[in-house]
Amino acid sequence: MARSGGAEVLVVGAGPVGLTAALELRRQGVACRIVDRLPERLPYAKAVGVQPRTLEVWDRMGIVRAVLEAAVPMRGQYVYVDGAERGRFDLVLPPEVPYGFAALPQYETERLLEEALVRHGTRIERGTVLDAFEQDPDGVTARLTDAAGVGEELRVGYLVGCDGAHSTVRKGLGLPFEGGAFPEAYMLGDVEVDWDLPEGYGLRSMLLDDAGAVADVLVCIPLPGRRRYRMSMRVPDAAPGASAPRGSAADGIAHGLDGGGTAPGLADIQAVLDRLSPRRTTASALRWSSVFRISHRIVDRYGEGRVFVAGDAAHIHPPTGAQGMNTGVQDAYDLAWRLALAVEGSAAPGLLAGYDAERRPVGEEVVGRTVRHATAGGVQAAADDPDDPDDSRTLMLREAQLLVGYRGSPSVDPSDDGPRPGPGDRAPDCGGLLGPIAAYPVRLFDVLRDRRTVLLLYGTGYGSGGVAGRDELAATAWRATGGRVDVCALVPPDAPKAVRDTGPIPVYRDAAGEFAVRYATGGGDRSIAFVVRPDGHLGARLTAPDPARLAAHLARVFAAPDGAAAA
Numbered sequence: 175m176a177r178s179g180g181a182e183v184l185v186v187g188a189g190p191v192g193l194t195a196a197l198e199l200r201r202q203g204v205a206c207r208i209v210d211r212l213p214e215r216l217p218y219a220k221a222v223g224v225q226p227r228t229l230e231v232w233d234r235m236g237i238v239r240a241v242l243e244a245a246v247p248m249r250g251q252y253v254y255v256d257g258a259e260r261g262r263f264d265l266v267l268p269p270e271v272p273y274g275f276a277a278l279p280q281y282e283t284e285r286l287l288e289e290a291l292v293r294h295g296t297r298i299e300r301g302t303v304l305d306a307f308e309q310d311p312d313g314v315t316a317r318l319t320d321a322a323g324v325g326e327e328l329r330v331g332y333l334v335g336c337d338g339a340h341s342t343v344r345k346g347l348g349l350p351f352e353g354g355a356f357p358e359a360y361m362l363g364d365v366e367v368d369w370d371l372p373e374g375y376g377l378r379s380m381l382l383d384d385a386g387a388v389a390d391v392l393v394c395i396p397l398p399g400r401r402r403y404r405m406s407m408r409v410p411d412a413a414p415g416a417s418a419p420r421g422s423a424a425d426g427i428a429h430g431l432d433g434g435g436t437a438p439g440l441a442d443i444q445a446v447l448d449r450l451s452p453r454r455t456t457a458s459a460l461r462w463s464s465v466f467r468i469s470h471r472i473v474d475r476y477g478e479g480r481v482f483v484a485g486d487a488a489h490i491h492p493p494t495g496a497q498g499m500n501t502g503v504q505d506a507y508d509l510a511w512r513l514a515l516a517v518e519g520s521a522a523p524g525l526l527a528g529y530d531a532e533r534r535p536v537g538e539e540v541v542g543r544t545v546r547h548a549t550a551g552g553v554q555a556a557a558d559d560p561d562d563p564d565d566s567r568t569l570m571l572r573e574a575q576l577l578v579g580y581r582g583s584p585s586v587d588p589s590d591d592g593p594r595p596g597p598g599d600r601a602p603d604c605g606g607l608l609g610p611i612a613a614y615p616v617r618l619f620d621v622l623r624d625r626r627t628v629l630l631l632y633g634t635g636y637g638s639g640g641v642a643g644r645d646e647l648a649a650t651a652w653r654a655t656g657g658r659v660d661v662c663a664l665v666p667p668d669a670p671k672a673v674r675d676t677g678p679i680p681v682y683r684d685a686a687g688e689f690a691v692r693y694a695t696g697g698g699d700r701s702i703a704f705v706v707r708p709d710g711h712l713g714a715r716l717t718a719p720d721p722a723r724l725a726a727h728l729a730r731v732f733a734a735p736d737g738a739a740a741a
Contacts (some may be wrong), residue, residue: 180226181207182329183519186343188212188298190221190280191502192336193287193487198235198510200294202626202708204517207328208291209302209318211337215288218462219279219364222395223248223496227600229273231287231507234710236624237290238273244282246398249374254452256381267570270692272603272619275574278397279364279404280499299408302364304342307333309480313341332513333481339469341487347478353471353541356492356548359409360468361438361446362459366402367394369453376403379450388549392450395496402459404495407446409438409465422590437463468492470545472537476530482509489537493546495573497540504575504709511626515732520658521525523734528585536578576600580711587714587727589615593694596715601706602693606686607664615685621662626708627731629661629724632689633701634673641673647703648679650721656735659705664689666697707731 188210196208200479224245250264265275288298301321308315314333318326321689327682335343339606344351371377374396394403440460447457472489476482485502509529515521571577576699580598581589587597596600603619622628631644648661663681673681684690695702703719704712705727714727 178326179329181205181328182331183207183334183513184209184304184314184328184332185334185336186210186304187289187336187341187485187487188215188284189336189338189485189502190283190287190499191376192334193284193291193298193505194231194235195334195336195506195510196296197237197287197291197294198507199514200291201235201624202511202514204514207299207330207423208296208297209299209304210430211301211303213301213321215281215284217281218464219281219397220362221280221283221493221496221499222277222397222404223500224276224283224498225575226267226271226273226275226575227578228293228500228503230603230619230710231503233272233628234623234708235290235507237286240286240290241278241283242273242276244286244398244535245278246396246708247374248376248396249265250374251376251378252371252452254377254379254450257452259452262375265554265570266566267574267576268505268567270603271552271571271574271576272617273679277398279397282398283499304337307346307481308341309333311479314480317358322591331480331517333482334506334513335481335487336485336502338486339490341483344473344483344487345479346464347481347483349473349475349483350477351471351473353469353490355467355469356467360466361407361409361442361455361463362466363405363438363440363443363463364397364402365405365440365443365457366400366459367447367451367455367457368401368526369451369455371401377452379452381450392446405443405446406466406642406731407443407450410445435610436465436492438465439463450737452683468548472534472541476505476534477526477538482529484509484533487535489541491541491544494544494547497544497573497575500575501537501540504536504578507709508533514626515658520733520735522729522731523582525731528583532580532583532585585707585713585730586711587730592715592717594695595693595712599712601704601710601712604684604686604688606684606688606741607682609680609682618689621682622706622710625660627659627713628706629659630704630706630721631661631663631679631701632665632684632693632695632704634665634669641677643701645678647719647724650724651728654725654734655732658732659728666690682719 182204183199183206185208188208196206199206229238232241252262253260253352304321305317305319305350313329313331316328335341359446377394379392382386383389392407394405397404470491476488484505512525512529580586583598589597593608603617605617606615651659663679663680664684666686690697703716705714707713716723
């Protein structure tokens, strides 16, 4: 067995989660390898819903344009019960949210991420299996077997398991994966239909039994193409796959596509449409089909030592609300920026432990919510659920994953009852920012794109120091992090020219006043500092900022540079 090195991180699994982790690591200059046991990308439209928050993540990574051009909008869903229309569920978000809901087949998502990864010099090593691994205080030794059967022993600093519900990495860590399973099997099919349902709208059609429980269900999600949908439906007793053994996976976890069952044919899907479609329609152009099984499980911790799990390797749940892939992508993004600092030797003690502290509560909430919705009849049933928000705006923001926050995390400053957004909250976008040269305004997300940690300095005061005080804060950030923080200044629309002039840091004028509103600055000549983490969440909100407070926050994240005194 050959022994090799050179990579700092090994990513196992090349689905959307593993690809996001590898791409973000490479973008931040970390040498990594990514392996996948499959010989090629699967042509299945499995995970199709892309949430607005995931689009924001991919915006920060510089790939959102390609995703938007390949996807179709998801505008809402029609709901039918026992053949009667019960309403239309519109996916409407506040106007300041930059992206809406989208649908994109998983194989297209993987293609776009893989192409971006290749541009950064890394290719998926397909047909390669992780056989085993061992870790010690200094690193991880992984044993791989490639597509030709050649073994390799690889030494890396960290191992990330994005290898799905039957994760080898999770099992190697011995992580409990507690939960349960749904007894029903489901059919999936990628087909075209000739109905006149409005473009961008999905369909959920249900039949209820005498007790009011869901006895039969059809869910259709639009895909790119002419009247093309990814359809899911319960397997009737006489359909292919109905008699496949429940929990038949080798590890006892029945989740995902059932590769051992007989795939349903077009006639099986047509029979369900004849029974549940709100109007007569004919299905055609079947691209693929399968039987699908659902479990709901979550690990008791997202990693141990130098080995971590993300996505389906850490949590699995019903597909209701298209939360799974999106939650996994955000797992990977939260972990990747931490690993990048750890590889550099720039991470503060405990920074990697913050991954579990932040992401496992999110996973627990998503598993619980999707199970409730799956048993109650979909996301639209949330109005009758005491654990769900009462107003539609909050419901939409939560389903869009825009309310995910990390207040109380050890990686952010303590939260208080002050203005929002505060430490741990998502950093919102805004428009109307003007630089000194371009004649057009830009959005805040344009300023943040392709950057790591960013210190945003708003206002004109900075105590009695004025511009000099602003520059001192910037110098503090650079000293405390070894130059690993980008600094940008934002000033009110009526700021004097001396404050607007560019010095050692770029300055943007909040010409439309949107930043002041979205970030609740209070206006006037007040000064506020915001630390925006690489994942687009606030690490700190410092009113009347001073260098000592800023350095204290940065010490939560960054190790003191060589030769610098710890704060």
